[in-house]
Amino acid sequence: MSVMIRPTPISGFPEFLPAEQILFGKILATIRQSFELYGFAPIETPAVERKDVLTSKGGNEREIYALSRLAAAPGENPDTDLALHFDLTVPLARYVAMYKDKLAFPFRRYQIQKVWRGERAQSGRYREFYQCDIDVIGKGDLSLLTDAEIPSIIYQIFHHMRIGPFVIRVNNRKILQGYFHHLGIPTAHQVDVMRLVDKLEKIGTRQLTAELMAHMGLTESTAGHVIAFLDHRVSNDEMLAHLRSLTHINDRFAEGVRELEIVVEGLRTLNVPEDAFRIDLGIARGLDYYTGTVYETILVDYPGIGSICSGGRYDDLASFFTEEQLPGVGISIGLTRLVPRLIEAGILKVGSATTAPVLVTSLEESRTREYLRIGTMLREAGVPTEVYFEKARLGEQLRYAHTKGFTLAIIAGERELAHASVKVKNLRTGDESTHVLHDLPQTVEEILRASA
Amino acid sequence: MSVMIRPTPISGFPEFLPAEQILFGKILATIRQSFELYGFAPIETPAVERKDVLTSKGGNEREIYALSRLAAAPGENPDTDLALHFDLTVPLARYVAMYKDKLAFPFRRYQIQKVWRGERAQSGRYREFYQCDIDVIGKGDLSLLTDAEIPSIIYQIFHHMRIGPFVIRVNNRKILQGYFHHLGIPTAHQVDVMRLVDKLEKIGTRQLTAELMAHMGLTESTAGHVIAFLDHRVSNDEMLAHLRSLTHINDRFAEGVRELEIVVEGLRTLNVPEDAFRIDLGIARGLDYYTGTVYETILVDYPGIGSICSGGRYDDLASFFTEEQLPGVGISIGLTRLVPRLIEAGILKVGSATTAPVLVTSLEESRTREYLRIGTMLREAGVPTEVYFEKARLGEQLRYAHTKGFTLAIIAGERELAHASVKVKNLRTGDESTHVLHDLPQTVEEILRASA
Numbered sequence: 001m002s003v004m005i006r007p008t009p010i011s012g013f014p015e016f017l018p019a020e021q022i023l024f025g026k027i028l029a030t031i032r033q034s035f036e037l038y039g040f041a042p043i044e045t046p047a048v049e050r051k052d053v054l055t056s057k058g059g060n061e062r063e064i065y066a067l068s069r070l071a072a073a074p075g076e077n078p079d080t081d082l083a084l085h086f087d088l089t090v091p092l093a094r095y096v097a098m099y100k101d102k103l104a105f106p107f108r109r110y111q112i113q114k115v116w117r118g119e120r121a122q123s124g125r126y127r128e129f130y131q132c133d134i135d136v137i138g139k140g141d142l143s144l145l146t147d148a149e150i151p152s153i154i155y156q157i158f159h160h161m162r163i164g165p166f167v168i169r170v171n172n173r174k175i176l177q178g179y180f181h182h183l184g185i186p187t188a189h190q191v192d193v194m195r196l197v198d199k200l201e202k203i204g205t206r207q208l209t210a211e212l213m214a215h216m217g218l219t220e221s222t223a224g225h226v227i228a229f230l231d232h233r234v235s236n237d238e239m240l241a242h243l244r245s246l247t248h249i250n251d252r253f254a255e256g257v258r259e260l261e262i263v264v265e266g267l268r269t270l271n272v273p274e275d276a277f278r279i280d281l282g283i284a285r286g287l288d289y290y291t292g293t294v295y296e297t298i299l300v301d302y303p304g305i306g307s308i309c310s311g312g313r314y315d316d317l318a319s320f321f322t323e324e325q326l327p328g329v330g331i332s333i334g335l336t337r338l339v340p341r342l343i344e345a346g347i348l349k350v351g352s353a354t355t356a357p358v359l360v361t362s363l364e365e366s367r368t369r370e371y372l373r374i375g376t377m378l379r380e381a382g383v384p385t386e387v388y389f390e391k392a393r394l395g396e397q398l399r400y401a402h403t404k405g406f407t408l409a410i411i412a413g414e415r416e417l418a419h420a421s422v423k424v425k426n427l428r429t430g431d432e433s434t435h436v437l438h439d440l441p442q443t444v445e446e447i448l449r450a451s452a
Numbered sequence: 453m454s455v456m457i458r459p460t461p462i463s464g465f466p467e468f469l470p471a472e473q474i475l476f477g478k479i480l481a482t483i484r485q486s487f488e489l490y491g492f493a494p495i496e497t498p499a500v501e502r503k504d505v506l507t508s509k510g511g512n513e514r515e516i517y518a519l520s521r522l523a524a525a526p527g528e529n530p531d532t533d534l535a536l537h538f539d540l541t542v543p544l545a546r547y548v549a550m551y552k553d554k555l556a557f558p559f560r561r562y563q564i565q566k567v568w569r570g571e572r573a574q575s576g577r578y579r580e581f582y583q584c585d586i587d588v589i590g591k592g593d594l595s596l597l598t599d600a601e602i603p604s605i606i607y608q609i610f611h612h613m614r615i616g617p618f619v620i621r622v623n624n625r626k627i628l629q630g631y632f633h634h635l636g637i638p639t640a641h642q643v644d645v646m647r648l649v650d651k652l653e654k655i656g657t658r659q660l661t662a663e664l665m666a667h668m669g670l671t672e673s674t675a676g677h678v679i680a681f682l683d684h685r686v687s688n689d690e691m692l693a694h695l696r697s698l699t700h701i702n703d704r705f706a707e708g709v710r711e712l713e714i715v716v717e718g719l720r721t722l723n724v725p726e727d728a729f730r731i732d733l734g735i736a737r738g739l740d741y742y743t744g745t746v747y748e749t750i751l752v753d754y755p756g757i758g759s760i761c762s763g764g765r766y767d768d769l770a771s772f773f774t775e776e777q778l779p780g781v782g783i784s785i786g787l788t789r790l791v792p793r794l795i796e797a798g799i800l801k802v803g804s805a806t807t808a809p810v811l812v813t814s815l816e817e818s819r820t821r822e823y824l825r826i827g828t829m830l831r832e833a834g835v836p837t838e839v840y841f842e843k844a845r846l847g848e849q850l851r852y853a854h855t856k857g858f859t860l861a862i863i864a865g866e867r868e869l870a871h872a873s874v875k876v877k878n879l880r881t882g883d884e885s886t887h888v889l890h891d892l893p894q895t896v897e898e899i900l901r902a903s904a
Contacts, residue, residue, distance in 0.1 A: 004772065004773065004774070004775070005504055005505060005508055005772055005773055006773070007505060007546040007547075007549050007550040007773050008550070009550075010498065010500065010501075010502065010534065013498035013500060014498070015496070015497055015498060015547070016495070016496065017551060017554055017555075018493035018494070018495055018555070018561065021493065021494050021495050021496060022493060022494060024496075025494050035807075036807035036808070036836055037808075037831050037834075037836045037837075038808070038831070038836070038837070038838065039806050039807055039808030039811075039836055039837065039838030040807065041470035041473065041474060041805055041806055041807055042470070042473050042474060042477050042807070043468070043470055043473050044467070044468065044473060044476075045467055046462065046465035046466070046467060046580050047499065047566060047568070047580060048462065048465060048580070049462075050462065051522065052457055053457060053459060055522075056457055061521075061522040061523035062521055062522070062523045062524060062525065063521070064521065064522040064523075065519040065520070065521060065522070065532075066519070066520055066521070066522045067517040067518070067519065067536070067570075068517070068518055068520065069513075069514055069515070069516065069517060069518070069570040070503065070507075070513040070514070070516040070517070070518045070535055071513035071514045071516075072514060073514065080517075080570070082462065083522055084519070094459045095459075095467070097459050098459040098460070098461075099469060102469055103469075103470070104805065104852055104855040104856045106841075106842060108806075108838065109470065114499060116499070118519075118521040118532070128498050128499060128500070138842070141842065141843075142842070143841035143842050143843075145820065145824070145841040146841060149839075149841075266824070269820075269821045269824045269825065270824055270828060271828055320456065320457055321456065321457055321458070321459050322456075323456070353493055353556065354491050354493055354560075355487075355488035355491055355492065355493055355494070356488070356489075356490070356491030359491075368597065368721075369721045372597070372718070372721045372722055373721065376722060376723055379489050379490070382489075384488055384489045384490070384491055385489075385490070385491065386490065386491030386560065387601075389558075389595035389597040389598060389601075390558060390590070390593065390594070390595050391593075391595075400556055403556040404556045
């Protein structure tokens with residue numbers, strides 16, 4: 001009758017089956033809980049902003065999705081001045097500027113939302129993905145301890161997620177700026193040098209030297225100094241000693257070192273273990289708006305995944321929207337990219353496809369009321385429970401239970417119900433035992449605890 | 453230097469300040485938890501679908517936002533074949549059809565996501581809003597008990613949200629179809645009659661009679677019968693007796709009554725109190741695809757808010773995407789519309805603007821480490837805590853604490869720290885007491901518990 005539409009995946013717009021989605025949701029909940037443990041308040045901005053807001057900072061217009069209505073009444077313009085946000089930083093800047101008189105500063109916010117980028121979809125590139133951001137925004141000032149607190153929260157999150165060993169790399173762009181100035185690299189070139197320097201790990205020393213000479217006009221000797229300085233890999237204390245020995249070169253450099261020392265001391269006071277953070281002069285974060293501390297986070301055993309969490313300090317969040325100086329520090333976890341890779345690497349395990357551990361099966365149609373009541377009884381005790389309603393043999397119901405990944409099946413035929421009892425089948429072990437119906441919630445809780 | 457952009461709200465795209473957002477998040481969490489207690493698995497589909505998928509069911513094209521890239525390379529087409537979804541039912545249909553071989557049926561899913569509709573923004577009309585949907589989808593068949601379980605979950609949610617007395621109105625469209633057929637209203641007109649009937653409460657008996665006569669060609673007598681039948685307001689048992697007395701009129705009617713009886717019995721077995729649901733023949737749900745049970749939910753004290761949660765049974769979820777028969781039952785809470793009205797009505801109270809009850813103040817710059825450690829100590833005991841880092845007098849810090857809505861402030865100067873003690877100030881009562889630092893987490897938990 002009607003034409004069938006064959007639904008197919010849309011490239012760059014990921015979608016999970018229920019078991020993966022449940023896992024993803026648990027990770028989101030962990031992140032949310034950690035942010036809240038430190039008193040960060042959630043905010044949520046609309047998915048859209050005005051086009052002029054989004055392009056204020058020079059967002060890439062080819063990557064921004066604009067909205068227009070699919071149809072319009074005659075004479076009506078279907079276009080809008082709206083487009084989907086491509087990150088959560090521009091919306092934050094707009095939000096803080098707009099409500100600055102209603103917010104208390106330092107403003108500590110987290111924001112977990114999807115963002116959209118109309119990129120050519122390549123492997124691993126998403127057009128729709130989650131960002132999990134925290135930022136602290138000051139009015140006029142913002143303590144450098146914030147630069148230590150933010151990565152300490154990230155440490156807690158990844159530690160609790162059990163994603164294996166990871167290192168938060170820390171640097172301060174003032175150190176790089178001071179050092180580049182000392183080498184005679186003009187200020188106007190520094191951002192480009194930093195952008196190249198960010199590629200050190202990817203392209204290696206030799207090619208970076210060549211590129212610094214070709215594109216930045218450095219001499220081979222200066223390029224060598226730059227790389228030797230950036231690629232210096234020693235312990236945090238050795239690095240601080242090394243940097244301290246160079247603070248005479250200029251004030252900018254010395255300021256960066258002083259800031260970095262405060263951040264390192266703060267990380268230690270906040271119980272971040274020494275092997276979980278590393279001063280790394282080689283990281284610079286390409287973006288122009290970071291002005292001091294910068295971070296990247298890598299998985300020790302999977303460096304190929306790249307940075308799983310990045311951010312830094314910026315002097316002025318919302319210069320396009322307000323005259324007020326609003327310095328901030330923030331960090332962002334790119335969860336959509338991260339989770340599938342952690343699953344692939346076997347670090348995260350996809351579990352069951354149901355949120356309930358218990359399935360109450362239906363054996364006798366005349367006993368449906370009892371099955372419903374067993375479900376209610378378990379739920380009232382806080383045990384998530386599904387009751388199977390459909391007409392199906394027990395074998396089919398147990399297959400359903402296995403497919404979805406329930407832990408326990410409750411089985412009650414005439415015989416059991418006549419004695420006010422039920423059978424509990426552990427679907428992981430195959431064990432079956434009979435229990436008094438009255439005590440079922442307690443019994444189930446015990447078995448679940450034991451099998452966890 | 454740069455041109456300032458004055459950020460302003462975008463009509464129809466709501467956005468909360470932190471305190472409201474925290475409240476909204478708590479409600480979302482309650483809903484999510486209730487859905488999971490019944491074993492519903494979360495799914496999340498992309499914000500976009502292909503245009504042909506979205507318009508397959510005849511979605512209103514003027515309300516659909518299509519995506520195009522803001523700019524394109526020369527010769528490149530900035531348009532896409534994508535548009536933002538306007539509900540979660542079409543995406544569910546596409547999802548189930550696409551993954552039907554990987555899902556176990558009955559497929560129980562919940563989905564909490566924003567949807568977008570490019571409507572003219574009127575008061576209370578949103579262009580971006582959350583829907584919280586649950587649906588159970590069967591393959592071929594689906595037990596009628598599902599039609600009872602779904603509203604029983606909704607009962608639990610609203611009960612726990614403490615939104616005051618509410619009534620879930622239940623009806624079955626087969627009863628209406630059978631009755632209309634009995635009155636000689638042709639099948640082709642029934643959907644339109646139902647659409648008019650849905651307005652009964654809004655426009656009243658007299659105008660509805662006039663409209664049924666004018667638009668549907670009913671005689672005054674038939675229109676009178678229709679309205680008398682629909683506006684019959686008695687207890688559930690009286691209604692069932694009344695309906696049973698009419699089952700001779702035709703099979704369709706009798707089938708609807710039988711289904712309704714099963715649903716009512718299921719609701720009772722699932723402990724939904726008698727005053728929380730009501731058979732109401734006057735509700736029909738305008739949408740064409742409901743085929744049996746239908747629901748609406750109203751707040752007894754605020755009927756003007758309209759239905760806060762609606763849904764029903766449909767014979768075939770995904771007829772545009774698959775030949776397979778996929779019957780389902782679902783319900784949707786329109787939370788974005790609901791929450792601000794519940795706040796306005798004083799039913800929901802906006803609380804504090806921080807997720808942490810405790811603020812550790814900073815009195816002595818030289819003691820910062822201690823303040824950080826107090827924060828860590830409390831967090832490790834599970835107490836969400838913010839440490840104030842900025843240089844500010846205590847008075848200013850306490851004003852900040854009041855503005856954000858902290859419950860307790862921890863205050864420790866040289867004197868307290870010298871005795872390994874701290875002061876705890878209850879910001880709600882003004883009470884201040886001194887405690888041993890070592891026992892602080894326990895002390896704080898006790899005070900928080902007492903002041904909750």
